Amino acid sequence: MKILIVAPSWVGDAMLMQPMLMRLQQRHADCQIDVLAPAWCAGLLHAMPEVHQVISNPFGHGALQLGARYQLGKQLRAAQYDQAIVLPNSLKSALVPFFARIPLRTGFVGEARYGLLNDARKLDKSVLPLMVERFAALAEDKNAAIPRPLANPKLVVGDTQRNASLQKLSLDLTKKIAVFCPGAEYGEAKRWPAAYYAELAQRFAAQGYAVWLIGSGKDYAVANDIQQLSNDVCVNLCGKTDLSDALALLACATVVVSNDSGLMHLAAAQNKPLLALFGSSSAQFTPPLSAHARVIKIDIACSPCFKRVCPLGHFNCMMQLTPDLVWASVPQVLGNKT
Numbered sequence: 001m002k003i004l005i006v007a008p009s010w011v012g013d014a015m016l017m018q019p020m021l022m023r024l025q026q027r028h029a030d031c032q033i034d035v036l037a038p039a040w041c042a043g044l045l046h047a048m049p050e051v052h053q054v055i056s057n058p059f060g061h062g063a064l065q066l067g068a069r070y071q072l073g074k075q076l077r078a079a080q081y082d083q084a085i086v087l088p089n090s091l092k093s094a095l096v097p098f099f100a101r102i103p104l105r106t107g108f109v110g111e112a113r114y115g116l117l118n119d120a121r122k123l124d125k126s127v128l129p130l131m132v133e134r135f136a137a138l139a140e141d142k143n144a145a146i147p148r149p150l151a152n153p154k155l156v157v158g159d160t161q162r163n164a165s166l167q168k169l170s171l172d173l174t175k176k177i178a179v180f181c182p183g184a185e186y187g188e189a190k191r192w193p194a195a196y197y198a199e200l201a202q203r204f205a206a207q208g209y210a211v212w213l214i215g216s217g218k219d220y221a222v223a224n225d226i227q228q229l230s231n232d233v234c235v236n237l238c239g240k241t242d243l244s245d246a247l248a249l250l251a252c253a254t255v256v257v258s259n260d261s262g263l264m265h266l267a268a269a270q271n272k273p274l275l276a277l278f279g280s281s282s283a284q285f286t287p288p289l290s291a292h293a294r295v296i297k298i299d300i301a302c303s304p305c306f307k308r309v310c311p312l313g314h315f316n317c318m319m320q321l322t323p324d325l326v327w328a329s330v331p332q333v334l335g336n337k338t
Helices: 011-016 018-027 039-046 066-079 092-099 131-139 160-168 194-206 217-229 243-253 262-269 323-333
Strands: 003-004 034-038 053-056 085-088 104-108 117-123 176-181 211-214 232-235 255-259 274-277 293-296
Touching: 003 018, 003 066, 003 092, 011 018, 011 039, 011 131, 011 160, 018 034, 018 104, 018 131, 034 039, 034 255, 039 053, 039 243, 053 274, 066 092, 092 104, 160 243, 176 194, 176 262, 194 217, 211 217, 217 232, 243 262, 243 293, 255 262, 255 323, 262 274, 293 323
Parallel strands: 003 034, 003 085, 034 053, 085 104, 104 117, 176 211, 176 255, 211 232, 255 274, 274 293
Antiparallel strands: none
């Protein structure tokens, strides 16, 4: 059986689809799973053993490009896929499988996609509260329950990949490593304050840790602030790594501190001791899926709001999540060994 997955555009969401891929392989022995995904997700998807091939999705967010989607679908007809599973809920995301004439096209109803999906499902959010569960449900027959518990995402980074990234970035493992992920692609309301990260970095450095800041080029400025505020105890690697490097650096970590972001999910998939900082988003929807992760948040009436910027202007969900509160959880994720 040949299956085409239309993947989400966010790295974290792409990581959360892996249990669905595992389930497809359980249900369909020797199936071939190809994934249509943005180019920036390729490094992650190549690290998933369930993925046979990654096909670049060249369409930007909000871009219809109907003619180009038709041409891509036409090209994919030769692959003769048996099923397509469309994870994004937009109408546009369902066009390529339709143009590819894939006989079974599965996904949630989304933007009234009944004509494009012939296996359209209605989502009951109360039955499937977690994103990982919603993706996994699409691996089952219509109206069938998902098997519980779901397997957690799992990534294994080899020594060759790890050593290549260390050499590329002139890093070593002579100290214990604290990896900080201070960015959040969705918006600033998800970001723990730079001054708080800086204070935490100084505490780790005092305990003999090297502190690495990782993220995309968009995170360079905030990471530079953290580096300066911490009196240069951090190494700012934001913008110097691709996704494969990020996976390798997370594999080196003794402990990871992260906002709710794609990198948080990559750390969880490697079972790293992880402090996951939540403010405007909800750990009831996209938690880190690992027994070694600890969600840290404070309970206030306006959180989660799911906004990109604090709508009330006070940012209390993160401002009241102090470095003292986070530092107090470090021994718990490390088994009382800092």
